[in-house]
Amino acid sequence: RRPRGVPKPWRLLVVELLAAPAAVVAVDGLCVWTNPATGTTTTSTTEAFEESILFGEIDGWYDKSVRPSSAVSGELDAPPDVVTVAYELSSFAIDEVSQTLHSRGQFRASWYDPRLRYRGPPRSNCSDEKAPVWVLSKKARAAIWRPDLYFDNLRSTTSDTDEVEDSGARVYADGLVIDSFYTMSIFDCALSAKRLPYDRHVCAINVSPYSHLRQSVLLKAKGSGGDNEAIDATRVQKNKIWELERTSAQETSQWDGHLGGEVSHVDLKLHLARYSRYHFENSMMPAFLFLGVSYAGFFIDRLVAPARVTISTIPVLIMRLLLNGIYARLEAVSYRIYLTQFLTYAMYISCACVAEYA
Numbered sequence: 001r002r003p004r005g006v007p008k009p010w011r012l013l014v015v016e017l018l019a020a021p022a023a024v025v026a027v028d029g030l031c032v033w034t035n036p037a038t039g040t041t042t043t044s045t046t047e048a049f050e051e052s053i054l055f056g057e058i059d060g061w062y063d064k065s066v067r068p069s070s071a072v073s074g075e076l077d078a079p080p081d082v083v084t085v086a087y088e089l090s091s092f093a094i095d096e097v098s099q100t101l102h103s104r105g106q107f108r109a110s111w112y113d114p115r116l117r118y119r120g121p122p123r124s125n126c127s128d129e130k131a132p133v134w135v136l137s138k139k140a141r142a143a144i145w146r147p148d149l150y151f152d153n154l155r156s157t158t159s160d161t162d163e164v165e166d167s168g169a170r171v172y173a174d175g176l177v178i179d180s181f182y183t184m185s186i187f188d189c190a191l192s193a194k195r196l197p198y199d200r201h202v203c204a205i206n207v208s209p210y211s212h213l214r215q216s217v218l219l220k221a222k223g224s225g226g227d228n229e230a231i232d233a234t235r236v237q238k239n240k241i242w243e244l245e246r247t248s249a250q251e252t253s254q255w256d257g258h259l260g261g262e263v264s265h266v267d268l269k270l271h272l273a274r275y276s277r278y279h280f281e282n283s284m285m286p287a288f289l290f291l292g293v294s295y296a297g298f299f300i301d302r303l304v305a306p307a308r309v310t311i312s313t314i315p316v317l318i319m320r321l322l323l324n325g326i327y328a329r330l331e332a333v334s335y336r337i338y339l340t341q342f343l344t345y346a347m348y349i350s351c352a353c354v355a356e357y358a
Contacts, residue, residue, distance in 0.1 A: 062144065082111065085219060085220070086230055089236045091104045091236060092104070096193065102186050106180055111176075112177070113145060151207060154186070168181075187206075195338055197339055200272065213256075213263060221251060247271065286322060298353075312350070
């Protein structure tokens with residue numbers, strides 16, 4: 001019996017015949033192909049197949065509630081569908097008070113759906129950017145199966161995968177589906193300022209499928225088999241406070257009590273190091289200088305009280321001011337911080353100078 005969600009053979013044949021472009025050839029390094037809808041030859045990287053030809057043929061039988069592996073095999077316990085995730089980072093910032101990572105970029109998920117194959121040149125004949133592609137409309141995108149991914153540590157976002165203008169999906173002839181959307185999001189990131197101003201942190205973007213166990217959907221980070229390409233930071237805007245040392249990805253499984261089993265999980269990690277020059281020049285150096293001012297007060301005659309009192313108390317106020325500036329940028333913590341400890345000890349020494357004169 002033909003499993004639900006699997007097209008009848010004649011329907012597949014119709015799709016193949018209607019969507020059959022001419023062979024792809026290389027002309028002066030360009031990928032030249034024929035659009036089956038218009039019959040014209042083009043080198044455009046954005047021209048898509050006429051959607052009414054492809055989508056109109058699958059609209060009647062395609063069941064988006066059935067994942068690709070189960071639809072092809074007709075078995076519920078079919079091998080898991082592998083979904084590869086990647087993130088093209090444009091910019092980032094860290095809010096140390098709210099303990100969050102603010103990021104902006106393009107998120108992509110890709111998988112194979114044999115039900116969406118059509119006759120066309122293999123992507124190996126052209127680069128991925130120039131291969132003939134079916135660009136899905138919002139209607140078609142909503143009608144195909146998608147892995148229903150979400151960010152586990154997301155606090156807020158300004159994008160919606162169904163409404164944002166830069167979201168979209170593409171389908172290649174071999175059934176490869178690439179679903180992407182542009183997002184400006186805020187993620188939870190646990191920071192520890194113990195080594196401030198020489199601290200390093202790892203902030204992660206946690207990706208999970210919302211309604212699929214590991215046996216159904218298996219998440220993979222792009223390039224996990226070799227050089228890690230899960231986060232593309234080649235065009236990221238330079239941050240004035242944090243240096244992006246490297247990126248990495250970790251594939252794990254987590255128990256989901258709601259689904260009653262393990263869920264595949266990918267952590268896209270940013271390894272950050274603080275630029276220490278700001279705090280060194282604006283906090284540590286002034287503290288050293290005003291400690292010297294306190295010491296210089298010992299060379300003023302004790303009988304010149306106004307001068308001695310002024311030169312002793314001003315460093316105390318400066319140390320307190322520097323400490324307040326540091327605390328204003330950090331979350332209230334109970335552990336010791338290198339920089340605040342240094343400034344606190346410097347304030348104690350300045351207070352001791354006042355006490356010595358008294």
